[in-house]
Amino acid sequence: MAASFRKIDYSLRPAKYAERKMLVDVFRRLTPFQPVEDYNYVGFGSVWFSDFILFHKILGIKNMVSIEESESARERFEENRPFQIRMEFSNSSQALPKLDWTQRTIAWLDYDDTLVTSMLQDVRSIASRAVSGSILAVSVQCMKAKALIEYHEENDSSKASAIERFRQTFGRERVPDGARDEDLAGWPYGALCRKILTTEIELALSDRNTSPETAMRFIPICEIEYQDDARMTTIVGIFVTPEDMARYESCSFSKLDFMPLENKAIRIEMPKLTVRELRKIEQQLPSVEGTELSLGSIPLSDAKKFCRMYRYFPNFAVMEA
Amino acid sequence: MAETDSKVRDSISAEPTKAFFVDMLVRDIPLEQAVLDLVDNCVDGAKRLAKQAERPYEGCSVEITIDQTQFRIQDNCGGFDVETAREYAFRFGRPAGAKATTHSIGQFGVGMKRALFKFGRHFNVQSATPNESWAVDVNVDEWEVEAGWSFPWAEFKGEKISTAHPGTDIKVTNLRPEVALKFGTVWFVNTIIGLVKSKHRQFISDGLQIAVNNTRIDATNIYLLVGEGFAPGTDILTYTGDGVAPVVAKIIVGVGPSSPKEAGWNVICNGRVILEADRRSVTGWGLLEEEAGRTLIPSFHNQFARFRGIVSFDSDDSSRIPWNTTKTDVDQDSIVWRQTFQRMLEMMRPVIDFLNELDADIDENTREKSALLDFVTKASPQRPESFLVKTNFTAPARGSIVKGPKMVKIQYSRTVDDVDFLQDALGLGSAKAVGEACFDMILKRQRD
Numbered sequence: 001m002a003a004s005f006r007k008i009d010y011s012l013r014p015a016k017y018a019e020r021k022m023l024v025d026v027f028r029r030l031t032p033f034q035p036v037e038d039y040n041y042v043g044f045g046s047v048w049f050s051d052f053i054l055f056h057k058i059l060g061i062k063n064m065v066s067i068e069e070s071e072s073a074r075e076r077f078e079e080n081r082p083f084q085i086r087m088e089f090s091n092s093s094q095a096l097p098k099l100d101w102t103q104r105t106i107a108w109l110d111y112d113d114t115l116v117t118s119m120l121q122d123v124r125s126i127a128s129r130a131v132s133g134s135i136l137a138v139s140v141q142c143m144k145a146k147a148l149i150e151y152h153e154e155n156d157s158s159k160a161s162a163i164e165r166f167r168q169t170f171g172r173e174r175v176p177d178g179a180r181d182e183d184l185a186g187w188p189y190g191a192l193c194r195k196i197l198t199t200e201i202e203l204a205l206s207d208r209n210t211s212p213e214t215a216m217r218f219i220p221i222c223e224i225e226y227q228d229d230a231r232m233t234t235i236v237g238i239f240v241t242p243e244d245m246a247r248y249e250s251c252s253f254s255k256l257d258f259m260p261l262e263n264k265a266i267r268i269e270m271p272k273l274t275v276r277e278l279r280k281i282e283q284q285l286p287s288v289e290g291t292e293l294s295l296g297s298i299p300l301s302d303a304k305k306f307c308r309m310y311r312y313f314p315n316f317a318v319m320e321a
Numbered sequence: 322m323a324e325t326d327s328k329v330r331d332s333i334s335a336e337p338t339k340a341f342f343v344d345m346l347v348r349d350i351p352l353e354q355a356v357l358d359l360v361d362n363c364v365d366g367a368k369r370l371a372k373q374a375e376r377p378y379e380g381c382s383v384e385i386t387i388d389q390t391q392f393r394i395q396d397n398c399g400g401f402d403v404e405t406a407r408e409y410a411f412r413f414g415r416p417a418g419a420k421a422t423t424h425s426i427g428q429f430g431v432g433m434k435r436a437l438f439k440f441g442r443h444f445n446v447q448s449a450t451p452n453e454s455w456a457v458d459v460n461v462d463e464w465e466v467e468a469g470w471s472f473p474w475a476e477f478k479g480e481k482i483s484t485a486h487p488g489t490d491i492k493v494t495n496l497r498p499e500v501a502l503k504f505g506t507v508w509f510v511n512t513i514i515g516l517v518k519s520k521h522r523q524f525i526s527d528g529l530q531i532a533v534n535n536t537r538i539d540a541t542n543i544y545l546l547v548g549e550g551f552a553p554g555t556d557i558l559t560y561t562g563d564g565v566a567p568v569v570a571k572i573i574v575g576v577g578p579s580s581p582k583e584a585g586w587n588v589i590c591n592g593r594v595i596l597e598a599d600r601r602s603v604t605g606w607g608l609l610e611e612e613a614g615r616t617l618i619p620s621f622h623n624q625f626a627r628f629r630g631i632v633s634f635d636s637d638d639s640s641r642i643p644w645n646t647t648k649t650d651v652d653q654d655s656i657v658w659r660q661t662f663q664r665m666l667e668m669m670r671p672v673i674d675f676l677n678e679l680d681a682d683i684d685e686n687t688r689e690k691s692a693l694l695d696f697v698t699k700a701s702p703q704r705p706e707s708f709l710v711k712t713n714f715t716a717p718a719r720g721s722i723v724k725g726p727k728m729v730k731i732q733y734s735r736t737v738d739d740v741d742f743l744q745d746a747l748g749l750g751s752a753k754a755v756g757e758a759c760f761d762m763i764l765k766r767q768r769d
Binding site: 164211 | 389498499502505507508511512514536580581582
């Protein structure tokens with residue numbers, strides 16, 4: 001059969017790709033603080049270094065550090081490492097405090113796993129050091145909390161509820177009183193994780209700040225939800241002191257075209273359209289307000305998904321034998 | 322200089338400066354406890370209004386607002402009158418002979434002032450009873466440099482409260498910087514919600530409504546497991562004395578659902594939870610018999626995650642109850658505590674022994690096949706209020722419950738390569754499964 005439908009190769013992770021491109025647009029706007037290319041970048045490059053490559057090529061960032069826990073494949077990381085990326089071979093909780101945080105930094109803690117307490121420790125390490133104008137992004141997997149998995153596995157009638165276990169792991173200070181078992185799976189779980197992460201950042205700042213007048217704040221820029229294989233969620237925010245508020249304002253992050261209304265999370269959803277259908281919609285974009293798109297047989301919901309963030313989706317070439 | 326005046330030189334003034342006094346006063350108390358102290362005041366108000374009913378505090382409510390600019394606590398718990406304000410509420414320390422709420426939880430005469438000074442530099446207290454209303458407004462910076470120790474009355478401007486709707490409204494503004502920073506965090510607000518939930522659980526389940534930043538709080542509860550031949554131990558001790566109100570101590574020990582963070586001793590004084598799931602030597606854990614060097618009670622370990630102990634002290638005279646002034650711990654020197662503590666140790670021993678047996682049974686038979694674990698998980702949870710009669714802890718002995726044949730556990734090691742090979746060959750998911758499959762296969766072969 002002819003490849004008329006766009007095949008999404010899982011290894012390409014299109015939603016993750018879109019997320020990275022959105023972050024590029026966020027970081028571009030940091031110029032009121034300083035030229036973006038002079039920012040430091042800290043991330044978890046793995047062997048792919050996809051984020052590093054993109055941020056270097058598009059934003060010109062040069063001073064980059066990749067943290068890699070897996071010591072055993074050291075050689076492989078070194079061989080795959082482009083653009084003089086500095087490697088820090090240790091787990092993130094040991095590596096982060098060793099880095100230089102006196103320069104403005106973009107840090108993206110792009111975890112593969114669900115939220116665990118050591119991630120909160122990482123977040124605290126950064127929040128207690130970052131200088132004004134620095135960016136912190138954190139991604140975690142949010143399919144199902146470990147507490148919920150364990151709850152379903154045990155056949156003990158007197159067992160504690162899943163949210164109770166979750167609260168015992170994270171502490172009642174971190175988990176809002178209203179959270180229930182159903183907040184431990186899927187997008188509600190993503191929202192809970194983001195809330196816990198921001199609470200942790202706030203806490204670290206309240207320990208660091210000495211007076212409300214000079215207090216460093218963490219201002220959320222956006223929240224992202226996406227799914228290639230597993231459901232993932234990301235928070236992105238910026239550290240700002242009161243004296244830098246004018247700079248922050250002139251970044252006007254809220255004007256980014258993918259920002260949803262009412263502070264909702266950005267949901268990256270891949271439209272399932274044929275190449276021909278994509279071309280047809282692209283001819284009509286960017287759409288002028290008030291004009292209807294001519295769609296023909298194209299499903300409206302997929303067309304809408306595409307229009308909302310077409311600038312960030314990857315371009316696919318269909319290779320056929 | 323006046324130094325030459327012989328009258329002045331007669332003595333040295335040791336009168337403390339107010340700034341020093343305030344500084345010392347607030348140093349002792351953690352911020353969270355200061356908030357709880359103010360809730361305790363509302364609870365005492367509710368106790369004065371309490372009805373003879375199943376839920377005696379029904380209709381009483383407390384609203385707390387915490388943010389970076391202010392602290393506010395409003396209640397409809399009856400308010401307090403001008404005389405109480407003048408003679409007691411704003412005085413430091415309780416004057417001899419002052420009237421007090423019986424069975425109160427705010428007995429030291431420092432709670433409210435200490436909290437207000439701890440939070441900020443400006444406070445406003447308004448209160449209304451059915452007969453009168455009043456207000457006090459203090460700018461602490463100005464007050465500290467004025468002579469004298471009085472607080473100025475202010476004009477009553479009740480928003481929600483009035484003589485028709487008696488209650489108290491306390492507002493602190495111009496917060497201390499470190500307090501403002503903490504009050505501004507979700508973390509702190511969640512902490513307060515969690516503390517109120519557990520420390521005031523008895524009052525909440527008796528009908529008192531408490532809300533923090535518009536989140537209404539429901540109470541947490543402790544549960545003890547009960548089954549056939551399986552029941553918590555209960556004892557009631559009464560301490561009387563000449564001319565003083567008696568203290569009644571009720572001790573309950575038993576087994577609950579497995580939950581390491583809820584395990585330990587809970588100490589409750591006149592309804593207010595002082596210690597929660599305590600696992601320190603103060604409540605007996607890890608206690609050594611001094612001479613013999615023998616462990617009397619082991620240190621807490623996760624195998625005791627089902628241990629539940631509750632001690633409640635009640636007395637109309639709250640000064641006889643063994644708690645410290647910040648209500649964060651017991652007063653270990655109190656005779657009432659020392660005698661009760663002895664009994665607690667005796668009563669926790671059989672529960673510890675049972676939990677050790679349970680652990681051994683699980684170890685030998687696995688979680689799936691332990692008869693004792695099966696028995697415990699099928700027991701029904703009950704609230705501690707339902708245990709009213711003195712009785713010893715009872716639990717089935719190991720071996721008295723039979724579930725299938727007697728089991729023995731086998732443990733051995735082999736090289737990873739070999740185990741992986743067999744795991745692959747047999748299509749199994751774990752090394753444990755490989756061991757079990759090999760045993761079953763060879764057994765079948767030999768038996769057949």
